Amino acid sequence: MSKSPMALIAQTVLGMTLALAAGRSQPAWAQEEGVGMFSAGKLKTASGPEVFRQICQGCHMPDGKGAVGAGRYPALAGDASLASTDFMAMTLLEGRRNMPAFGGNGDVGLFFSVPTLNDDQIAAVINYVRSSFGNHFKGTITAAEVKAMRRPNNDKPEPAH
Amino acid sequence: MQQSIFQPVGGMGMVGQAFGRELAPLIRYNAKVIDIQQDERGVSATFVDTAAPSMSRHTVHADWCVCTIPLSVLGQIPMKVGAPMAKAIAAVPYAAAVKVGLQFKRRFWEQDEQIYGGITYTDLPISNIGYPNSGFFSDGKGVLLGGYLWGLDAAKFTAMSPEERVAKAVEYGSQIHPQYPKEFDTGIAVAWHRSPFTMGCFGIWTEEARATHYNALCAIDGRIVLAGEHASYLPAWQEGALMSALDAIDRLHRRALAGGAPA
Numbered sequence: 277m278s279k280s281p282m283a284l285i286a287q288t289v290l291g292m293t294l295a296l297a298a299g300r301s302q303p304a305w306a307q308e309e310g311v312g313m314f315s316a317g318k319l320k321t322a323s324g325p326e327v328f329r330q331i332c333q334g335c336h337m338p339d340g341k342g343a344v345g346a347g348r349y350p351a352l353a354g355d356a357s358l359a360s361t362d363f364m365a366m367t368l369l370e371g372r373r374n375m376p377a378f379g380g381n382g383d384v385g386l387f388f389s390v391p392t393l394n395d396d397q398i399a400a401v402i403n404y405v406r407s408s409f410g411n412h413f414k415g416t417i418t419a420a421e422v423k424a425m426r427r428p429n430n431d432k433p434e435p436a437h
Numbered sequence: 438m439q440q441s442i443f444q445p446v447g448g449m450g451m452v453g454q455a456f457g458r459e460l461a462p463l464i465r466y467n468a469k470v471i472d473i474q475q476d477e478r479g480v481s482a483t484f485v486d487t488a489a490p491s492m493s494r495h496t497v498h499a500d501w502c503v504c505t506i507p508l509s510v511l512g513q514i515p516m517k518v519g520a521p522m523a524k525a526i527a528a529v530p531y532a533a534a535v536k537v538g539l540q541f542k543r544r545f546w547e548q549d550e551q552i553y554g555g556i557t558y559t560d561l562p563i564s565n566i567g568y569p570n571s572g573f574f575s576d577g578k579g580v581l582l583g584g585y586l587w588g589l590d591a592a593k594f595t596a597m598s599p600e601e602r603v604a605k606a607v608e609y610g611s612q613i614h615p616q617y618p619k620e621f622d623t624g625i626a627v628a629w630h631r632s633p634f635t636m637g638c639f640g641i642w643t644e645e646a647r648a649t650h651y652n653a654l655c656a657i658d659g660r661i662v663l664a665g666e667h668a669s670y671l672p673a674w675q676e677g678a679l680m681s682a683l684d685a686i687d688r689l690h691r692r693a694l695a696g697g698a699p700a
Binding site: 332377 | 469470506510513531533587588589592593595633634635636641643
């Protein structure tokens, strides 16, 4: 390498400037919508299956059977805990151990927002999971029932234990 | 003005690899810890040898234990500690993050755009593109960090198949570098929630959780002390993990010199 470190740093800064200029020439948001992705902290769909496919299956897996490594992600298929819609709503609203809460406002004091779900989405995904993957749990939960379970300070939920 | 930033030759992963090399005789690989117990005399950790066909169980004993298992995993392991530490372990959810490595047939960013290292930041879900800070002007294939995703975008990419993640990163990156589709060779994507050893990228500490649980998480419980990025004020970063380790062993050393009594 014949170039001095300072020359390389200068080129790096120049390279970043050029790349950013190139990026600005594209209507990024408009194109982004076209492929179904959203940068905001909230999902724009209330569909239960969509919420599951875009978030939940990342850990619980597309077939709802969970996974095992050094620890495990619990299966949603055939999990008796899912008999309780309240258990599921509390888990989604406030999180459970390593699973993040989805009921806050997305602000956890970091440089990015964590995903949040509204009452409709939480009810929809609960009802979807309880009737999918071979599950046939009785009853459903409504958005109003989810809303009633939110704590007054639900912007900053205490983690469930 | 930002100070110059340096990285190890070969990238930050070389730090961990160097530890692995220097400590090789002390490390036992493929050991899945399933139980941690302690009494006044010492600590016992039971693990499964996942490389052995029999998946045999072994128990090791020591006077003290520095435990660096991520809380996402540790929270599922039976462990004899007091309620404050147990509650702290259970109080930290894990954040999603995804990185995508894209290999191209040539280093077009250097040859066409005069980009030598550095980062392009974007509001696309890929968040940024990182250019290699070494091997400038070389012929042949080159690898970019094609995306480093956080938050909802990371959750969505985690939920995709690895092939989908790479395809999406190429699709988004094409909006910045039109050369992408023609020059793309192959790619790889890592979603930290799918890493069997961490089940997430790092522990999320809100101010409220820190006020309630952080001291209990870091305190020496009997003969056990925790260390890692999760036991630091620099979550997610190697620096946080190293500072936590130095702090933990310093406190443990003083405790041991004091014969086990609080120093």
